Amino acid sequence: MFTMDNGFDFSGKLNINFKPGAVKVIGKELAKQGIEKVLIVTDPGVLKAKLHENLISSLNQANIQYQVFSDVEPNPRDTTCEKAAILAKELKIGTVIGIGGGSSLDTAKCVSFLLTNPGRVKDYNGKDKVKNEPIPMIAIPTTAGTGSEVTANAAITDSEKHIKMSVRSQKIIPYLAVLDPELLATLPQHVAAFSSMDALIHAIESFLSRNANSFSDFFNLKAIELLSKYIRPFYAEPSNTEAAGNMLLGSMLAGLGISNTGTGNAHALGRALGGDYDMAHGLACSVVFPHVMKFNAMAQPGKFVEIAKAMDLPVKGLSEKEIGVKVVEEMFALLDELNIPAKLSGLNVTKESFENMASVAINNVKPNPRKTTETDIIRLFEESY
Ligand SMILES: [Fe+2]
Known part of the structure; x- marks a missing residue:
């Protein structure tokens, strides 16, 4: 609107x-x-x-x-x-x-x-x-x-x-x-998982961005709807052309979104991880994403409701706050079902690097809907650990 x-x-x-x-x-x-x-x-x-x-x-x-x-x-x-x-x-x-x-x-x-x-x-x-x-x-x-x-x-x-x-x-x-x-069709499943999550994170971070507008919201809400509907069937069988086609459409729409709005904290932290540990981009953003969502829920409760609706989550009768919790739970569930490691500790990341990575990540937090300090970033890394 x-x-x-x-x-x-x-x-x-x-x-x-x-x-x-x-x-x-x-x-x-x-x-x-x-x-x-x-x-x-x-x-x-x-x-x-x-x-x-x-x-x-x-x-x-x-x-x-x-x-x-x-x-x-x-x-x-x-x-x-x-x-x-x-x-x-x-x-x-x-x-x-x-x-x-x-x-x-x-x-x-x-x-x-x-x-x-x-x-x-x-x-x-x-x-x-x-x-x-x-x-x-x-x-x-x-x-x-x-x-x-x-x-x-x-x-x-x-x-x-x-x-x-x-x-x-x-x-x-x-x-x-x-x-x-x-x-x-022949995409290895772990690559399908990481890249699909990257696309979904683009759509959500762009939708929640401080630079979002009514036009980017059109693209991003449709992207969230398509990506969340087809992410599981696509992961289960990448040669499912209908699922693959809709994922491609969703990732392109989300691309249009981020190209105009920038991304949020999952990308700020994910890029720092990519630089320090040469970790696959989609994996790096995915591991921290549910924690970033939990951090951001209080900033944009109304938009979390719109995300829940676009994802077709059962939220009837729930308060805005409860819906925010549901959305975060869905992100954890997705990582689990797509076999994406949910903890940095399992990815050879050491706690000693958090401070340095936070000093890099702080330069990319501007579009994030909730104001973020270096201390917040270190806490997000710790929660993801
Ligand atoms: Fe990305």
Whole structure:
């Protein structure tokens, strides 16, 4: 519902090709635009699962030359992006194609802007530092997670300081997002669990963000509804095309949300964990998420009721406070059912690192609905331990 009290800004760039088998037409599309050479940016897991095969045959059919760069690691490093960009420059490519999870898409985003902007990735850490128009990029997600295919953000690790940087610019949004549910069919279950939770956390943190508005709420509530309805069937069987398709739709909507509102404390803490422990992003955010939700419930009780309704939780006759408790319980239940470790102590994290991680995380708590201090962050880490 729109209220006149604060109005809103909402930006995005949308060009979506969404259907089972959608990757098969990419070659034809590129040929129409006169593109002759592309770089495919991906990770070893995608190659092993042969998820790029339909893309390759589509490029071959259209006589488009390609090279594959498959060195992308989880929590991609600036040096990896720069290595891929050097290769792309040598090849004189017309388009970069990112295929994989958020790491591959974010690396491809860096390749696209490093080809037309001088210097290193770290020179572009922060908002609106990318000045020149990047070369066109196509994003093909193989997880329903980051929503990176529509976001104006690339999360890259500074390999010297071991912290997560965030390149944020409307210019780095891919010009085409190809959403093909068939690509998710062979996703390992633990990856399905981590990435799906990441998507749900995006939708909820964006909905609760201080920067949320009536327009981002449309996307986020629909995302919460789709993701919470399909997360279990998708985890149970990633080749369930209906579940995979709805998860892809939900993660993309949540991506549009976070691209405009930022994320909350689960991401502030999760990014600090990713930097210090090289932990999978979805896992790092998931472990702390129920505790962050418990912390935030008092700040936005009305919005917790809306979350409960979107998740179709049985809350009839309950007070706002009781509904808040139900939502938090549902988050713990989800982690349990998706076999996601619920404690940091089981993930080789040591308590000695809490202070240092809190000093990093405090820089990312601004959008969180409840005011957060470094002491609060340390307490959240302790509760998650
Ligand atoms: Fe995330």
